[in-house]
Amino acid sequence: MDAIDQAILTQLHQDARTSLKELGERVGLSSPSVSERLRRLEERGVVRAFTVDIEPRALGYQLQAIVRIRPLPGQLAAVEQLIRDTPEFCECDKVTGDDCFVARVFVRSIEQLDGVLDRIADKAQTNTAIVKAQTIRRRPPPWVPGV
Structure with a gap:
C-alpha cells in the first residue's frame, strides 16, 4: 500500500460517499485510476465495506x-x-x-x-x-x- 492508497483510504474514512471524481481530485488521480485502486484494495481485503455512521x-x-x-x-x-x-x-x-x-x-x-x-x-x-x-x-x- 503506497501513499496514494493511504490518501484514498483517509478520504473515504472521512466520507465514504465521496465520488470517484472528487476522490481523484483530492489524491491527484483520474476517476478510472481511483476506481482501479479501490478495486484492488477490495480484492486484497483492505476495504471491507462502504458504510454509514449512524448517531x-x-x-x-x-x-x-x-x-x-x-x-x-x-x-x-x-x-x-x-x-x-x-x-x-x-x-x-x-x-x-x-x-x-x-x-x-x-x-x-x-x-x-x-x-x-x-x-x-x-x-x-x-x-x-x-x-x-x-x-x-x-x-x-x-x-x-x-x-
Whole structure:
C-alpha cells in the first residue's frame, strides 16, 4: 500500500460517499485510476465495506453500555447465540481472559438495559459499565508503510 492508497483510504474514512471524481481530485488521480485502486484494495481485503455512521442518540438511544460477559459452564454457545439474536447488542468481541465477550449495547433507558441483561442472566455473569463519552470514535489502525 503506497501513499496514494493511504490518501484514498483517509478520504473515504472521512466520507465514504465521496465520488470517484472528487476522490481523484483530492489524491491527484483520474476517476478510472481511483476506481482501479479501490478495486484492488477490495480484492486484497483492505476495504471491507462502504458504510454509514449512524448517531444512536438521534434514534432515541440515550444510553450506551459496555458489557463484559462470562458464560456459565456449558453455556458458551447459547450465550453467543443470545447476543447475536439481541438487537441492542451492536458490537461484540470474543476475547481472552476471565470474560469471553465484551459487547457494546445501545438502549433507551436503564430499564431496557435491565431487560437485555435479564435475557442472559441465567446463562452468564455480566459486568456492565455505562459509557459517559466516547473519547475516540472508531478509526482505522495506523498506516503501516509497505502493507
